[in-house]
Amino acid sequence: MNSVILSRACRVVLGLGILLVAACAAPPKSAQAVHPVETTTVESALYDQYQAWQGTAYRYGGMSKAGVDCSGFVYLTYRDQLGMQLPRTTLHQSRIGQAVSPQQLQAGDLVFFLTGPNTRHVGIALDKHRFVHASKSKGVVVSSLANDYWQQTLWQARRVY
Structure with a gap:
């Protein structure tokens, strides 16, 4: 040989x-990669996941197309599309990876919001301006980070891959 x-x-x-x-x-509490994914592939994988889950209703604790919550959607997306095992809850997801500024967002970065006194929300950046998430009112959607509500409630962003 x-x-x-x-x-x-x-x-x-x-x-x-x-x-x-x-x-x-x-x-x-750390993300564990099953196999590394190139950044250019991440955006494509996220859009594939969005197309498959678009409009799926929000359900607290949900982990299926019958209903999914925000951290469940992030958990399933990372597991199924990016081959990474993340913690299940928003709080634990907010403690992994490295902090990044909103100006440095890349596809796959987690974006966290404080939407109430004890309420957190998480989504996945598609780019610097948009993110995909499980919304309580609209189900799985793509939203703009330029929206006043999301700008005012943005708490942090983290890169986990």
């Missing part, structure tokens, strides 16, 4: 072993 091919195969096996050990040892 060609030594270059053998060397690459050894690096892949070693890398997979390291990833497996790291995933088992990782704290539960």
Whole structure:
């Protein structure tokens, strides 16, 4: 066997072993990548998810097309489209990854809002201006971050991949 091919195969096996050990040892509050996704693919995957879920009704605690809440939609999107395991709740999702400014938003960044004294909301940035989320009034929709309501309630943005 060609030594270059053998060397690459050894690096892949070693890398997979390291990833497996790291995933088992990782704290539960971090996102765990099943496979990395390129940024250009993220936007396409998000639009695929949006098209499949568009209009799905909001249901607190929901995790299906019969009804889904905001953190459930984020959880399912990351799992099914991006191959990453995120925490299930908005609060726990808000504690993972790295903070980014709204001006630095990229497709796949999580955007968090404080919509009431003890109420949080989460969506996924499609770009610097729009995000997809499970809205209580409209179900799964794309909204503008330029909207006054979303600008006033924006709490933070986080990059988890």
